[in-house]
Amino acid sequence: MKKVDQIYEYMKQHHNEGVTASKIAEVLELDRTNASRYLNLLCQEGKLTKLSGRPVKYVLVGMQLNQASDERQDDKIRESKSKSPRRLESPTVETSKLKSEHSLLGRKFSLDMLIGASKSLNVPIQQAKAAILYPPRGLHTLILGETGVGKSMFAELMYQFAKEAQMLSPDAPFVRFNCADYGENPQLLMAQIFGVKKGAYTGAEKDRDGLLKKADHGILFLDEVHRLSNQGQEMLFTFIDKGQFSRLGDSEERQTADVQIIAATTEEPESALLKTFTRRIPMTIKLPPLKERGLKDRYKLIENFIKEESKRLSKSIYINRNALESMLLYECPSNIGQLKSDIQLACAKAFLNFKSQRKNYILIEQSDLPQQVKKGSMKIKEHRQKLEKLLKHQEDIYKFYYDEEETYLNEGALREPHFYESIENRLEALRAEGKTEEEITQIMSLDIELHFQKYIVEIPEQYKKEEIGKVVDSEIVDITGEILTYAQERLDKIYDEKIYFGLALHLQGSIERIRSHQSIYHPKLNVIRVNYPDEFVVAMEVAKRIDQAFEIETPLDEIGYLAMFLSSNPYTMEGEPEDLVGILLIMHGNSTATSMAQVVNDLVGIEHCEALDMPLSMRPEAMYEMAKKRIEKINNGRGVLILVDMGSLTSFGDMIYEEKGILTKTLDKASTPMVLDACRKAVLGRDLIEIYNSCLDLSGTVVKARENPKKPLIITACFTGEGASEKLRQIIEEHLELDDIYQVISLNLIDRREFVSMLDFYKEAYDVLAIVGTVEIEVDGIPYISAVDLLSGAGIDVLKKIIEREDLFYRIEQSLGAHIKSVNSTSLLSQVRHFIDRTEKVLKINLHQDVKVGIALHLSFLVDNLIQKIVMNPKKELNDFMAQYSLEIELVRNELRAIEQAYEVRFSTSDQTYILKMFLANNE
Numbered sequence: 001m002k003k004v005d006q007i008y009e010y011m012k013q014h015h016n017e018g019v020t021a022s023k024i025a026e027v028l029e030l031d032r033t034n035a036s037r038y039l040n041l042l043c044q045e046g047k048l049t050k051l052s053g054r055p056v057k058y059v060l061v062g063m064q065l066n067q068a069s070d071e072r073q074d075d076k077i078r079e080s081k082s083k084s085p086r087r088l089e090s091p092t093v094e095t096s097k098l099k100s101e102h103s104l105l106g107r108k109f110s111l112d113m114l115i116g117a118s119k120s121l122n123v124p125i126q127q128a129k130a131a132i133l134y135p136p137r138g139l140h141t142l143i144l145g146e147t148g149v150g151k152s153m154f155a156e157l158m159y160q161f162a163k164e165a166q167m168l169s170p171d172a173p174f175v176r177f178n179c180a181d182y183g184e185n186p187q188l189l190m191a192q193i194f195g196v197k198k199g200a201y202t203g204a205e206k207d208r209d210g211l212l213k214k215a216d217h218g219i220l221f222l223d224e225v226h227r228l229s230n231q232g233q234e235m236l237f238t239f240i241d242k243g244q245f246s247r248l249g250d251s252e253e254r255q256t257a258d259v260q261i262i263a264a265t266t267e268e269p270e271s272a273l274l275k276t277f278t279r280r281i282p283m284t285i286k287l288p289p290l291k292e293r294g295l296k297d298r299y300k301l302i303e304n305f306i307k308e309e310s311k312r313l314s315k316s317i318y319i320n321r322n323a324l325e326s327m328l329l330y331e332c333p334s335n336i337g338q339l340k341s342d343i344q345l346a347c348a349k350a351f352l353n354f355k356s357q358r359k360n361y362i363l364i365e366q367s368d369l370p371q372q373v374k375k376g377s378m379k380i381k382e383h384r385q386k387l388e389k390l391l392k393h394q395e396d397i398y399k400f401y402y403d404e405e406e407t408y409l410n411e412g413a414l415r416e417p418h419f420y421e422s423i424e425n426r427l428e429a430l431r432a433e434g435k436t437e438e439e440i441t442q443i444m445s446l447d448i449e450l451h452f453q454k455y456i457v458e459i460p461e462q463y464k465k466e467e468i469g470k471v472v473d474s475e476i477v478d479i480t481g482e483i484l485t486y487a488q489e490r491l492d493k494i495y496d497e498k499i500y501f502g503l504a505l506h507l508q509g510s511i512e513r514i515r516s517h518q519s520i521y522h523p524k525l526n527v528i529r530v531n532y533p534d535e536f537v538v539a540m541e542v543a544k545r546i547d548q549a550f551e552i553e554t555p556l557d558e559i560g561y562l563a564m565f566l567s568s569n570p571y572t573m574e575g576e577p578e579d580l581v582g583i584l585l586i587m588h589g590n591s592t593a594t595s596m597a598q599v600v601n602d603l604v605g606i607e608h609c610e611a612l613d614m615p616l617s618m619r620p621e622a623m624y625e626m627a628k629k630r631i632e633k634i635n636n637g638r639g640v641l642i643l644v645d646m647g648s649l650t651s652f653g654d655m656i657y658e659e660k661g662i663l664t665k666t667l668d669k670a671s672t673p674m675v676l677d678a679c680r681k682a683v684l685g686r687d688l689i690e691i692y693n694s695c696l697d698l699s700g701t702v703v704k705a706r707e708n709p710k711k712p713l714i715i716t717a718c719f720t721g722e723g724a725s726e727k728l729r730q731i732i733e734e735h736l737e738l739d740d741i742y743q744v745i746s747l748n749l750i751d752r753r754e755f756v757s758m759l760d761f762y763k764e765a766y767d768v769l770a771i772v773g774t775v776e777i778e779v780d781g782i783p784y785i786s787a788v789d790l791l792s793g794a795g796i797d798v799l800k801k802i803i804e805r806e807d808l809f810y811r812i813e814q815s816l817g818a819h820i821k822s823v824n825s826t827s828l829l830s831q832v833r834h835f836i837d838r839t840e841k842v843l844k845i846n847l848h849q850d851v852k853v854g855i856a857l858h859l860s861f862l863v864d865n866l867i868q869k870i871v872m873n874p875k876k877e878l879n880d881f882m883a884q885y886s887l888e889i890e891l892v893r894n895e896l897r898a899i900e901q902a903y904e905v906r907f908s909t910s911d912q913t914y915i916l917k918m919f920l921a922n923n924e
Contacts, residue, residue: 320397476507594613
């Protein structure tokens with residue numbers, strides 16, 4: 001028979017007297033610490049309870065000294081339970097009198113053992129007791145609070161109190177269920193709670209009881225209840241009203257159960273739950289976050305957590321005052337759960353120092369604290385008076401040792417396995433390998449921190465793992481959290497969920513490529529190593545963890561990408577040389593291009609314009625190869641403008657782009673002023689398309705409207721242009737039924753300037769609808785959707801709206817074609833839409849989609865009339881409006897010039913004013 005069972009048998013034979021841990025240790029010849037541990041285990045199982053007073057005594061649940069009278073009262077209560085429906089009236093101040101004859105006053109219960117029971121948690125505890133004691137069968141309860149405040153433990157203690165107060169029998173069930181586990185499948189979630197009828201859905205092969213049935217005559221705790229669908233909430237409040245429910249797929253048979261519901265949520269109930277549901281929950285208990293509980297409560301929690309570690313080690317744990325003050329003052333956004341794990345990490349590091357440096361004591365110092373805890377020291381000055389009042393004694397070192405008789409219950413306790421022995425074993429193994437003490441400390445510190453990532457709630461809670469888990473392997477999700485938590489401490493940075501999602505998607509693709517022996521190339525590896533040395537070192541460290549977890553060997557180029565994710569702003573890398581658009585002049589003749597380029601470079605003051613001379617005897621194929629090599633050499637990622645005089649040279653740019661993927665634009669009839677303007681703007685850092693358009697204006701070339709409409713394009717982007725962006729592209733295509741006219745392509749955004757140049761290039765041929773990326777990209781006029789939003793579904797909704805808009809304009813295009821014969825209606829509408837988008841920005845207004853359609857139709861028909869020389873009478877009533885908005889009219893006039901040039905028309909002042917009035921009158 002196990003020791004714990006021996007103790008329980010002994011207790012059943014001596015139930016009329018309280019038994020201490022020392023007595024059990026003496027009778028059963030046990031170590032007192034183990035005896036105490038077994039007794040507490042029996043308390044957690046609901047078989048024993050503690051009596052108030054010192055020393056602490058244990059008795060069987062339901063066997064207290066007033067047992068006989070209590071049992072008689074219980075008989076009455078159980079009888080009333082079987083006959084009376086559950087009442088929903090809210091508790092009043094008279095609640096404390098309802099149970100007076102039950103002899104509860106003056107006794108101490110599990111709820112009373114919570115730290116802060118007399119102060120910060122006093123009101124919640126009194127509410128909890130009232131909810132349990134309210135006749136005839138207690139009140140359904142909703143517990144509110146942030147992540148890590150201890151909602152789950154509080155619900156369990158309410159259950160313990162119900163048994164201690166004999167509102168529930170000792171063997172009453174307590175069923176715990178987290179609705180988030182099935183949050184993405186409402187049908188399975190309801191099946192878990194209510195049960196399921198055979199054949200209700202695919203896979204339902206037999207009748208199965210739900211949690212309500214399993215919790216009969218007990219308590220059902222529903223955590224994250226806001227994840228329950230509206231239908232599920234309606235079914236639940238129907239049960240609350242009538243005590244009856246139906247299994248999923250069973251419309252005939254009604255089930256019954258006697259269950260008290262305790263629900264919990266981190267959300268605001270007004271926005272996350274149905275009002276009809278919350279109205280059925282008469283008791284709402286709000287647990288305060290750690291920051292509202294005061295320094296005294298936090299000190300007690302710290303003391304209790306350190307004493308738990310002291311118990312595991314059977315040794316005292318010391319902490320210096322600076323470290324203790326930092327623990328008391330640091331920001332702890334994930335509340336008690338985070339405080340617990342941060343303290344455990346500090347204790348583990350202190351234990352490592354104790355063993356590796358062969359000290360005589362375990363001491364937590366400031367250097368052992370996680371990075372976010374160390375920041376608490378910056379608040380010592382402003383809280384000095386409170387600290388002096390709390391700590392009183394002026395010792396530099398504080399001692400904590402586990403004492404069974406002073407145990408408090410604490411929220412957020414993590415029941416992780418005993419790991420100190422594994423630290424010792426690992427330490428000895430490294431010594432046996434001949435590692436130096438410095439190497440051992442470095443290796444062990446990393447191992448310990450990575451071990452604790454699974455307990456630290458800050459990053460996993462923040463990053464909604466269930467969303468990324470849909471497209472990324474769970475192992476990669478976990479290691480991404482480990483990497484960023486470790487990097488946060490090492491680099492003293494905070495990473496948001498966008499970096500988390502982007503890194504997880506990136507790792508998924510990279511690990512697949514490494515396993516399939518595909519090469520990984522980082523074009524800016526040396527830039528990263530030189531300008532981001534700290535991030536690069538941390539990237540090398542986490543790469544070892546990746547290699548260990550996935551049995552791969554991470555190449556140096558991939559470490560460069562990891563360092564980019566860990567940098568402050570991975571998209572705009574500081575310290576890079578200013579990359580410029582390349583300028584290449586190619587002309588027929590022995591020295592024509594060289595001479596012109598020399599003049600231009602002398603005037604600009606920098607040797608930037610490259611030249612190739614093409615003698616009349618040279619074959620075009622030979623010049624093409626020379627041009628291709630020169631363009632590869634001068635391309636810095638922002639593209640190359642090719643200026644030529646005539647002939648076959650005009651086609652080189654398109655051919656090189658198709659063969660090498662280098663962005664190029666070509667201008668013929670090159671003149672010295674044109675080349676000079678191009679070189680000057682390139683040296684100033686202007687983009688390829690901007691330089692190209694400027695040269696067109698200088699040459700006086702009139703750009704005719706495109707005969708073929710631009711195809712709509714969605715761009716996905718990540719550092720490599722593969723992996724993550726390809727995954728995003730697949731998600732888009734899976735969730736959206738795109739017609740053939742829509743295209744989705746993946747681009748590399750390792751450098752912002754290069755990416756913008758690529759984007760400008762695509763905008764020439766496509767109508768770019770949106771950019772979906774792993775890091776934030778701000779491009780004027782193009783919506784950005786993060787990977788986070790795409791995976792959560794919000795981004796898909798945005799894309800659907802964009803596509804609905806495109807489909808609407810597509811239908812308008814079809815209609816216009818029947819009425820506008822003078823020009824290509826599709827091209828005209830495309831020009832008009834761009835005018836509307838630009839004008840919205842310069843006027844700083846927002847138009848509803850229907851208004852945009854109306855303006856587009858008006859302007860399209862107006863252009864058609866102007867082309868056909870149909871003159872419209874000016875609107876005289878616009879005179880006053882023209883005087884009031886003269887500046888705005890000028891802005892509209894400027895934006896209309898592109899349409900005027902494309903179709904060789906001129907808008908009258910009256911036309912311009914009326915168009916402006918349509919914009920201003922419909923501003924949202």
